[in-house]
Amino acid sequence: MFKKCLTSLAFGILVSTSAMAETIYVSDIQFIAIREGQGNNTKAVERGLKSGTPLVVLDRSNSYTKVRTPKGNEGWVANYFLSDNRVSRDQLVRLESKLTEAAETKLNAEEALDEEKAKVANLVTQVEQLNSERSSLQTQLSEVNELAQKARAIVAANEESAYKIESLQHQLDSAQNENQMLKSSKEQRWFMIGATTIIIGVLAGLILPNTRKKKASTGSWS
The missing domain is CATH 2.30.30.40 (SH3 Domains)
Structure with a gap:
């Protein structure tokens, strides 16, 4: 018991x-x-x-x-x-609260997605700008290369012209030297001719009077 x-x-x-x-x-x-x-x-x-x-x-x-x-x-x-x-009312409140949280989460996700989309669009714009700048730089590079080729051609032509000018200058110097030599030789020749002429004239002036006197003397003896 x-x-x-x-x-x-x-x-x-x-x-x-x-x-x-x-x-x-x-x-x-x-x-x-x-x-x-x-x-x-x-x-x-x-x-x-x-x-x-x-x-x-x-x-x-x-x-x-x-x-x-x-x-x-x-x-x-x-x-x-x-x-x-x-009770269903409390469950409904809880579900509504969860739904609100889910909606807020979705809104935050959408905002984050919009931000990411904006970032992507910004990046796309930057890539397009970079591509445009690259194309412009390539064009400028081509122009610079073309100018460099022209500059090299001009330098080569200038070097050739300088060589020709230097050659012509040498020829001119040679011609001037030869001309100077010829001029000096010609002046010496004329000087010699002049001197010879003067000497002949002096001799003639000395000889002719004596000859005339001799002729005169000879005539008087006869």
Whole structure:
């Protein structure tokens, strides 16, 4: 008999402990009252518990459950007022909150995508500008190469012209030297001719009078 009582007591404690760990919720009915006993005619311990209010289970009997409210009041409530899960209104609120978070996440993702698109468009514009600049530089390089070739040709022509000018200058110098030599030779020749003429004239001036005198002397002797 003692063992049977002990077993029953242990079972009761186990059930009580299990019940105390359980949490249930006020169902979708808007407001309910917690009462002292198992019936609507008993005194209300706490009124106005709205849907979704969590209640700690203390005991279960017949179609009623003894609970503790968030304010610490303990009493009985009919099982049809209770739900093992959160009420649909609270679930709806939670779903709406998650939906709002998802919408915000989507909006942030769209904004990030728009920023990335703007960056890509900017990069495309920069690439186009770089391609345009590269094309312009290639054109300028071609023009520079062409000018360099022309410059080399002009330098080569100038070197050839300088060589020709130098050759002509040498020829001119030679011609001037030869002309100077010829001029000097001609002047010497004329000088010699003049000197010879003067000497002849002097001699003639000296000889002719003597000849005339001799002729005159010879005529007088005869």
